Structures are given as C-alpha cells and as structure tokens.
Amino acid sequence: MYKKQTAVIMVFALAVTSLLFFFSPFQEHKEASAEETSRTGIVSGVESSLNVRSGANASSEIRGGLPNGSTIEIEDIVGNWALIYFNDTYGYVSMNYVDLNKPSAGSSGRTGEYQGTVTGVNTSLNVRSGANASSEIRGSLPNGTTVEVESTVGNWALIYFNDTYGYVSLSYLSVVEGSSPSPVAGSPLTGETIAIDPGHGGSDPGAVGNGLQEKDVVLDIGRRVEQKLNAAGSNVVMTRSNDVYVGLERRAQIANSANADSFVSIHANAFNGAASGSETFYYSGSRDGAELAGLIQEEMVKALGTADRGSRDGNFSVIRNTSMPAVLAETAFIDEPSDAAKLRSSAFREAAASAIVRGLERYYN
Ligand SMILES: [Zn+2]
Structure with missing residues (x-):
C-alpha cells in the first residue's frame, strides 16, 4: 500500500464490494512440485510445548503450541525461526527446539538449491x-x-x-558451477536484468491487517519471483532480500545503477477493509511501463482469482525515479478478510510470483 491513495479507489471500492460475491474463494492447496525438496523437523527439548507465534520473534502473539515429538513441515526459515503451516494458517517456531530431519533428495538426487x-x-x-x-x-x-x-x-x-x-x-x-538450476533454454527472460522491489521492510511494516504485515508477505512473494527469474536465467537485482528498511529513492537508485531492464515493485493494498482485488500501476507517459503493467495485471487476475481493478498510471516514487520500464503491483488487500486469507497462503504467494514472472515473460517475448 502507498499512503498516497487516490480518490478513484473509493469509487472502485464500492463497485468492487458489490462484485465480490461473484468471485469464488481461492482454493488453497499445498502441493510440492517434483523439483521441490521438503524440509521437516521434530519438536524436541521443550518443557511443555513449543509456542507457535505470529511473527519471527519471541514477542509475537502465540497462536498455539506443539508438544515434543511433533513433526513439522518447514516452509521457510527466517533467522532462527521456522515458518510452518499450522491449524490452517501460518506460524513461526524457534529453531532452538526443532531437530531438522535430513532433507529428502529431489528428483535430481540433490537436496539443496x-x-x-x-x-x-x-x-x-x-x-x-x-x-x-x-x-x-x-x-x-x-x-x-x-x-x-x-x-x-x-x-x-x-x-x-x-x-x-x-x-x-x-x-x-x-x-559450484552447474549446481544451480539451469536456465530454461530459450526463455525470453534469459539475460535480462530485472529489479524486484519488495515494498516496505524493517521499521516500515506497510499495510497491516488480519494478522499480516505487508512487508512480510511481499518479501516472500519477491523471493519467489527472484527464484523463478534466476531459474529462467535472468540477472535479478533485489532492492531488499530480508526484513530491512530501504528508502524509496534508494530503491530506484539500486535499479538504476544496476542498469536494470525492468523494475517490479511488489505490494499489498489496504483501504477500508471492504475493497479487494489486484491492481498494477505504471508511471504516467511510460508506454513500456504501461505494457508491462497490463500484462502483469492480466496474469495476476487470471492466476489469483482476485477482482480486476485494472492497470493505470500512478505517481509513486519508485516508478517515477527509475529509468527503465517500471511497475508497482498491488497483489491484494491485506485489510479485507478474503483477500487476506489468500495473502496468508503460500499457494497464493507462489501463484502471485508465477503471475508476475509470466507477465515479464510475455513482455520480453
Ligand atoms: Zn505497500
């Protein structure tokens, strides 16, 4: 979300609220692709049970507990905290009480990235x-x-x-040369330098709602985009790869000094708790930016089942100060319950990342 909201959103909010009922809820599903390796661990060494918390720190809200011997499937590791899927939602547990199982080998016979x-x-x-x-x-x-x-x-x-x-x-x-995923031969993304800008971070949580913080959601999506672009042979420039504060002008500078060929800023929106859907912005007058925004918007709506709020121009610092085609994608609304449920799911984040990559792919095709 950007603080500078336009009045247009208010009009859209009313229209979109009434449209909401026509969109079926996103089907959450957990499935691992053949290439993915799963990381599991066993809870051990806790006195009564291991707290599952809403954030990767000891002061976050406790969502539940796991006794010794519980097997957990680890979605991600943030610092010394494991992100796990728990009671139909996500939570963090301290790695101090998790014995990590030996990773299982993927189809390549390898376990790591x-x-x-x-x-x-x-x-x-x-x-x-x-x-x-x-x-x-x-x-x-x-x-x-x-x-x-x-x-x-x-x-x-x-x-x-x-x-x-x-x-x-x-x-x-x-x-080790050749040990990372080999680029997909002939992908239009191969060789392109693409700047990915997960919004907010550090002291700036961005929009918050329904137990989620924008900075965490968009970082996860951004990392997934990074992985996919790397696999396609792109040269990815991240404006941030962890939970740190990076100023808006600095983000544009990072992309400019890397001579990036395109720039995608990833956000989650917030308004009045009722507005929902995806929208993508480009900087006014940028024809290439408008084309890229249109493609990413189309792919997001198709893949995510979110309401289509369209692509249009917006005067945001990161797309104004970048010297390459640049877009700002608002994936969904964090303060609207059904959009928030989507943003919470790893399947949705994965689908959002794929949609952004497909938009880029079509742009370079
Ligand atoms: Zn934002």
Whole structure:
C-alpha cells in the first residue's frame, strides 16, 4: 500500500464490494512440485510445548503450541525461526527446539538449491546455530568442503551439517558451477536484468491487517519471483532480500545503477477493509511501463482469482525515479478478510510470483 491513495479507489471500492460475491474463494492447496525438496523437523527439548507465534520473534502473539515429538513441515526459515503451516494458517517456531530431519533428495538426487565450496577462510569456516556472527558455533569446515545450500537468509547459507543444520557465511562459499538450476533454454527472460522491489521492510511494516504485515508477505512473494527469474536465467537485482528498511529513492537508485531492464515493485493494498482485488500501476507517459503493467495485471487476475481493478498510471516514487520500464503491483488487500486469507497462503504467494514472472515473460517475448 502507498499512503498516497487516490480518490478513484473509493469509487472502485464500492463497485468492487458489490462484485465480490461473484468471485469464488481461492482454493488453497499445498502441493510440492517434483523439483521441490521438503524440509521437516521434530519438536524436541521443550518443557511443555513449543509456542507457535505470529511473527519471527519471541514477542509475537502465540497462536498455539506443539508438544515434543511433533513433526513439522518447514516452509521457510527466517533467522532462527521456522515458518510452518499450522491449524490452517501460518506460524513461526524457534529453531532452538526443532531437530531438522535430513532433507529428502529431489528428483535430481540433490537436496539443496545449489552446492557451495568453502573458499578463502584462514583456518576453517564456522557453522553457527543462527544466521548471524554471534550465534553459537556448532562446528567448522575447512577450505574445499562442498556443501548443499538448502536456503539462504541474508548473507547466510543454511546447510545440513552433522545430522543437524547450521548457517555459514556466504562470503566464504563459492557456487559450484552447474549446481544451480539451469536456465530454461530459450526463455525470453534469459539475460535480462530485472529489479524486484519488495515494498516496505524493517521499521516500515506497510499495510497491516488480519494478522499480516505487508512487508512480510511481499518479501516472500519477491523471493519467489527472484527464484523463478534466476531459474529462467535472468540477472535479478533485489532492492531488499530480508526484513530491512530501504528508502524509496534508494530503491530506484539500486535499479538504476544496476542498469536494470525492468523494475517490479511488489505490494499489498489496504483501504477500508471492504475493497479487494489486484491492481498494477505504471508511471504516467511510460508506454513500456504501461505494457508491462497490463500484462502483469492480466496474469495476476487470471492466476489469483482476485477482482480486476485494472492497470493505470500512478505517481509513486519508485516508478517515477527509475529509468527503465517500471511497475508497482498491488497483489491484494491485506485489510479485507478474503483477500487476506489468500495473502496468508503460500499457494497464493507462489501463484502471485508465477503471475508476475509470466507477465515479464510475455513482455520480453
Ligand atoms: Zn505497500
């Protein structure tokens, strides 16, 4: 959401509210593609039960508890917190009480996203319990050790290590050539430099509603877009990859100085709790921006089953100050219950990411 809302939205809100009933609810489903590897863990070492919280910190609201021995399926790891699917919603549990199971191999026989080789350390590379330099050291790896990188958190790689997991600094890992997903041959996205801008972050939560914060939702969608574009052989520039505050002008600068070929800012909207749907903005007068916005909007509405609020021009800093075709996509309304339920689901976030990528693909085709 951007604070500068136009009066037009108010008119749309009324129209869209009455249209709402014609759109069937998004069918939430959990399915893993053949390429995906699943990460599971077992709750252990808690006195009574492990708190499931609404955010990745010990002060977030408690949504429930899990006894020792519970098996959890881990959707993502944020710092030292695991995002899990729980009671038809999502929650975070502390990794301090989770024994990570050995990751299962995907169809390629590999478990990780890519392989890295320890390079350039003086003696050995510390494996730590969390994604920061002050976490407990669980072990160390000499130069030349090859590890499977299960996921990355900021500048840290999560690896499976000695029957548990640990984090190592990405500064000392070099990617083993050919171990990352190979680009889809002939994709129009191959070789394009694309800037992805997950809105808000850090001290700026963006819009909040229904237990969700815009900054978390759009970062998740943004990372999914990043992964898909990487797989298609694009050169992805992220304005932020974790929960940090980045100023609006800085975001445009990042894209401009990387000479990005296009720019996609990802947001979730909020208005009066009744407005819903997707909309995509471009900067007034940008013909290419308008084309890209139209394609992304079309793909979002098709894939997400959200109300179509259209694509139109908007005077937002990130699309005004970028020097390449730029759009700002408002995926859905975080303060409207049915849109929020969609935004909460990983299936929806995945579908939103795919829609954005398909829009880009059509633009470059
Ligand atoms: Zn926003």
